Amino acid sequence: MSSTRATTKDRSAVRTLLRLWPYVRPVRARLFTAAFVAIVASCVGLVIPLVLKWMVDGPIAGQDPAGVWLGALFLLLLGLTEAVLFGLRRWLVARPLSHVEAEMRADLYRHLQRLPVSFHDRWASGQLLSRGTTDLMLVRMFLAFPLTFLLVNGVTILVGVIIMLLQDWTLGLVILGPAIPVIVTCVLFERRYFHVARLAQDQVGDLTTVVEESVLGIRIIKGFGRHRSQARAFRELSRTLRGTELRKARLLASIWGVIVTLPEIAIGAALVLGCVQVADGDLSAGTLVAFLSTALALRWPIDSIGFLLAISQDAASATQRYFEVMDEVPEDTTVDVADGAGEDSGLRFDGVVFRYPDAPLDSVPVLERIDLHIRPGESMALVGATGSGKTTLTALVPRLHEITDGRITLDGADITAMSREELRSKVAVAFEEPTLFSATVGENVLMGDEGGDLDRALGVAQADFVHALPQGTATQVGEQGLSLSGGQRQRLALARAVVGRPRFLVLDDPLSALDVHTEAAVEAALRDVLAETTALIVAHRPSTVLLADRVALLSGGRIAAVGTHQELLRTNAEYAHLMAGAGETEDDR
Numbered sequence: 001m002s003s004t005r006a007t008t009k010d011r012s013a014v015r016t017l018l019r020l021w022p023y024v025r026p027v028r029a030r031l032f033t034a035a036f037v038a039i040v041a042s043c044v045g046l047v048i049p050l051v052l053k054w055m056v057d058g059p060i061a062g063q064d065p066a067g068v069w070l071g072a073l074f075l076l077l078l079g080l081t082e083a084v085l086f087g088l089r090r091w092l093v094a095r096p097l098s099h100v101e102a103e104m105r106a107d108l109y110r111h112l113q114r115l116p117v118s119f120h121d122r123w124a125s126g127q128l129l130s131r132g133t134t135d136l137m138l139v140r141m142f143l144a145f146p147l148t149f150l151l152v153n154g155v156t157i158l159v160g161v162i163i164m165l166l167q168d169w170t171l172g173l174v175i176l177g178p179a180i181p182v183i184v185t186c187v188l189f190e191r192r193y194f195h196v197a198r199l200a201q202d203q204v205g206d207l208t209t210v211v212e213e214s215v216l217g218i219r220i221i222k223g224f225g226r227h228r229s230q231a232r233a234f235r236e237l238s239r240t241l242r243g244t245e246l247r248k249a250r251l252l253a254s255i256w257g258v259i260v261t262l263p264e265i266a267i268g269a270a271l272v273l274g275c276v277q278v279a280d281g282d283l284s285a286g287t288l289v290a291f292l293s294t295a296l297a298l299r300w301p302i303d304s305i306g307f308l309l310a311i312s313q314d315a316a317s318a319t320q321r322y323f324e325v326m327d328e329v330p331e332d333t334t335v336d337v338a339d340g341a342g343e344d345s346g347l348r349f350d351g352v353v354f355r356y357p358d359a360p361l362d363s364v365p366v367l368e369r370i371d372l373h374i375r376p377g378e379s380m381a382l383v384g385a386t387g388s389g390k391t392t393l394t395a396l397v398p399r400l401h402e403i404t405d406g407r408i409t410l411d412g413a414d415i416t417a418m419s420r421e422e423l424r425s426k427v428a429v430a431f432e433e434p435t436l437f438s439a440t441v442g443e444n445v446l447m448g449d450e451g452g453d454l455d456r457a458l459g460v461a462q463a464d465f466v467h468a469l470p471q472g473t474a475t476q477v478g479e480q481g482l483s484l485s486g487g488q489r490q491r492l493a494l495a496r497a498v499v500g501r502p503r504f505l506v507l508d509d510p511l512s513a514l515d516v517h518t519e520a521a522v523e524a525a526l527r528d529v530l531a532e533t534t535a536l537i538v539a540h541r542p543s544t545v546l547l548a549d550r551v552a553l554l555s556g557g558r559i560a561a562v563g564t565h566q567e568l569l570r571t572n573a574e575y576a577h578l579m580a581g582a583g584e585t586e587d588d589r
Contacts, residue, residue: 013316027096041085049293057286126209135318142315178262351406384554428502434493449500457499
């Protein structure tokens with residue numbers, strides 16, 4: 001998603017990865033122990049060349065079979081010790097790192113629940129999904145392998161070089177010849193690979209978004225025969241991602257070409273020079289064998305540098321993407337001191353102004369100077385043309401969006417003076433587009449109030465159809481509730497809103513998907529509910545408007561008129577026009 005990439009801040013890979021420390025700290029003892037065990041295992045491996053030197057210059061040169069068997073036994077014991085130590089290292093890190101990954105994923109999920117709706121409006125769901133899955137897998141891989149072995153291999157190379165210099169300093173200097181070119185190559189590789197790795201991970205998020213949208217919108221795709229165009233869009237994104245992955249592969253191939261070729265040339269040069277020294281009698285055969293064995297033992301630590309750096313850069317980019325979300329400011333959980341509580345009652349909007357957070361400051365507000373009072377126990381219908389801001393206004397009551405100016409009060413208490421938990425326990429909502437979860441019918445409805453009366457709520461919403469489902473209210477409705485019709489989903493969403501007998505009810509055109517007869521039955525049952533609560537109802541049909549005691553006309557982001565349905569029909573031409581159009585639509589159904 002382009003907007004998320006634009007906010008990326010340049011930060012070194014090390015500084016980025018250090019942000020993982022709060023998650024690593026609880027398991028640091030096992031990780032440090034694992035690193036120590038791995039260092040010991042590597043150093044044990046470096047003892048093997050010294051045993052070979054003793055065998056060549058001793059038992060083999062002296063033709064002592066017993067000494068040869070003793071040396072072979074030492075080599076076997078060293079090999080077994082090295083294998084056991086590396087196995088112990090893997091055992092030490094497996095469980096704690098799975099815990100770190102699970103904790104990071106849980107924190108991300110909790111944080112997403114606390115972020116404002118405006119954040120979710122900006123971010124594609126596929127980008128968020130990839131951060132909670134692929135990116136965290138890369139972080140776990142880094143903690144399990146490169147984090148340890150960058151240290152282990154560094155120590156191994158240092159100890160190995162010291163051993164070679166002690167064997168013969170001239171051959172040691174030959175082996176050290178490629179050090180500077182290799183270091184320069186690694187620095188250049190890190191800078192280039194990080195940006196390509198970040199690009200690839202963003203493209204994975206884009207691809208995930210396309211897949212998710214295609215699955216959720218499969219009915220539209222099939223209904224309009226757009227499977228070819230969707231497949232084409234997917235192929236284009238896949239091709240772009242493939243190109244980026246190939247760039248990563250080329251960069252990795254380039255560093256491997258350098259860090260494999262140069263040390264091999266140095267080992268070859270040392271072999272030739274060492275053979276000359278042995279022939280001249282300046283160096284023992286055992287020393288040459290030990291030197292070359294040590295050099296060969298360092299091949300894997302050196303060759304793996306490119307691989308380890310690549311995983312580290314992938315992990316740094318993944319960590320950066322993770323904390324881009326975690327750094328987003330959640331909804332304010334502080335509670336201001338209430339002022340004026342008790343001076344008023346019902347639901348009141350006083351001079352409310354709203355513009356979206358990412359809109360320019362000089363832009364025209366979506367809502368401007370909204371003054372509206374819904375008295376206790378009163379139901380008010382909110383009517384307006386498409387795009388007039390009705391849904392936005394209803395979203396301000398449960399603080400799904402924060403007002404730009406003015407204030408909203410419930411029974412005289414400013415909603416910003418309440419915690420969101422308290423506010424949303426008083427206000428129930430039902431939206432025109434109902435959202436159901438992959439859970440049972442009962443669980444979806446009781447999400448409105450776990451202790452609510454399920455049967456009563458289903459009765460109010462005329463949702464008795466659930467009793468005909470295979471397991472009744474225990475029937476799984478499937479992802480997004482798409483196994484149900486639009487009208488059935490809307491009735492369950494309405495049942496969820498009324499199950500807790502809320503003091504304040506906000507309904508956004510909750511009956512739009514119902515047929516005439518079901519709508520009439522729901523309205524009849526809903527009148528009893530509205531008599532016990534204070535309600536704001538977005539309405540498009542005269543039948544829904546007639547549920548309310550009064551009507552407010554929203555036009556151009558302002559309240560243009562307030563009155564009863566009959567009063568506005570007589571006195572307001574815009575309202576009469578809206579209702580006439582709605583009436584014609586109803587008659588034509």
